Amino acid sequence: MADGAVIENLSTRKLLGILAALGLAQAAFFAVGAFFAPVPSSSMDFEMVKCADQTKGAAGHWFHLRPPRCDLIESLATYTPSSFDLREIVFIAQMPHARNNLQLEYSPWFQFLLGLVHVEVEYSDVFKYVPGAKLMLEVRMGVRTRESAPDAWEEYADVNVTRTLDCTIDPSKKSEGNFYTCDTLDLFELGSNNYPFYLLNVRIPIDTEACRRDPVATPNCQIGKINELHVVAIHQNGGFTAVWLWLKTLLCPIVIAACYWFNRRLSLLPRPRLLLEKAILALGMVLVLLDAPLEWLSLVARLPCLLLLSDLRQGLFYTVLFSFWLIFAGEHLIDDPQLNNLSAYRINLSLVAVASLALLVYDMAERGMQLADPFYSVWSSEWGATVAYISIYVALACTLAYFVFLFYKIVVVWNSIRRKRAAHLYRTSENRRLKFLMLFTLLCSALTIAAYFMRQFGEASLHGDSADDSILTHSTSAFFTGTFGMWNIYVLLLIAMYAPSHKQYQGAHGLIDENEDLMSGEERGTESNPLTTFLKPAQD
Structure with a gap:
């Protein structure tokens, strides 16, 4: 002492x-x-809306809900894509939600924004899920300020994201119409929250030729029948x-x-x-x-x-x-x-x-x-x-x-x-x-x-x-x-x-x-x- x-x-x-x-x-x-x-912290859940894009991303357009710019797909079960490459299907999430016809905003007071994705996989005897399958997503994130036009999205990131899809199902439920229980996957994490509006455009590309050659090493060949994508956005409370x-x-x-x-x-x-x-x-x-x-x-x-x-x-x-x-x-x-x-x-x-x-x-x-x-x-x-x-x-x-x-x-x-x-x-x-x-x-x-x-x-x-x-x-x-x-x-x-x-x-x-x-x-x-x-x- x-x-x-x-x-x-x-x-x-x-x-x-x-x-x-x-x-x-x-x-x-x-x-x-x-x-x-x-x-x-608080969270918001988003069921990603599905849109059809016949150009398969070649046009470079943003797809969004407010204002509407989406050729809506009601259900993937009834939609017939033009090819096995699912890039023509765009999953979109526009964050944050609109509530009572009022567009909510993210604030810098929220400090960070963490995004998780949950994949809903339906059991299928044709499109079989294989445990440990690699899931690759083509993701574009757009941002918009309060002063920008409602459809003037600025590209924040354009990346390919690969994650391991871990799902399980009870043997008694291995029939059409039942769903796997899949782990939630990390999607993104922003160390600051300086934009009031965010937009996600997600595609699931499938390379059929690569799948024939090596389905184990090629992403999206063994992910099964995708039914929905859900995004959970978590932020610190202001x-x-x-x-x-x-x-x-x-x-x-x-x-x-x-x-x-x-x-x-x-x-x-x-x-x-x-x-x-x-x-x-x-x-x-x-x-x-x-x-x-x-x-x-x-x-x-x-x-x-x-x-x-x-x-x-x-x-x-x-x-x-x-x-x-x-x-x-x-x-x-x-x-x-x-x-x-x-x-x-x-x-x-x-x-x-x-x-x-x-x-x-x-x-x-x-x-x-x-x-x-x-x-x-x-x-x-x-x-x-x-x-x-x-x-x-x-x-x-x-x-x-x-x-x-x-x-x-x-x-x-x-x-x-x-x-x-x-x-x-x-x-x-x-x-x-x-x-x-x-x-x-x-x-x-x-x-x-x-x-x-x-x-x-x-x-x-x-x-x-x-x-x-x-x-x-x-x-x-x-x-x-x-x-x-x-x-x-x-x-x-x-x-x-x-x-x-x-x-x-x-x-x-x-x-x-x-x-x-x-x-x-x-x-x-x-x-x-x-x-x-x-x-x-x-x-x-």
């Missing part, structure tokens, strides 16, 4: 006052999410974005001021900074980066990189926070001869580094590539899926090993506190404050882990078959705002508690070995504090 820190000189009355204020602040963060923020941004805008300058104050206090000390002090300052600086309300820029400019940038900021904060917990626990083991030495934590910190690097590789492979192609998915290729699985499993293994070691470290610290208290080497007030910080650290780590896995599980659910059942589309706003507030409270508390107390230790000039200090205290009959290395007043 830092010698001469505020925590050593804080009276019990002041500590209780601080705890009461922090408890009220924490309750306020939960209340904001519970009463003022809507659910984090109300949740507003609450989140205002929280960041409020907290960011407070944390900046606290870091400046803490750094200034450290710079006035006539000694080198301790490892724990450096770790607290580093944690405060990454919290400033996390709190920075950069999302305000997305409301006035198109920033497709914002979603990736948010992930990188979040990942950096987790990395520094997990590293800090190891240092925080280790620096309170006063019998450890490796105190104030970063190299003593190299093995433990390597777990954090490897896990962070693995997740960075996955994030760059997924969202990094989506900056150039919003329809890209790392899971769409065998090589990409292998990289993704390796990254996730390595990160998971390192994270589990880290938390086992962190729990062990905190238990050792707790036992050390009990031994020192039994030996009357701790003052009662110091023992109480240190126990409080350790308990708060355990609470913070538990909620951080829960928030991390809730977010990861929620995002995975958004990409799965149960997007509407994802925790991100339910009332979890209070948990996320509460956890975000707790991080800020925790870091501000550390800064306040471990800031040098110059009122009592002005003129201190050196570090004295704690055993020597304990002996000199006994010789003079004064109370000493062996919890930390102690700064003695300068002698005349």
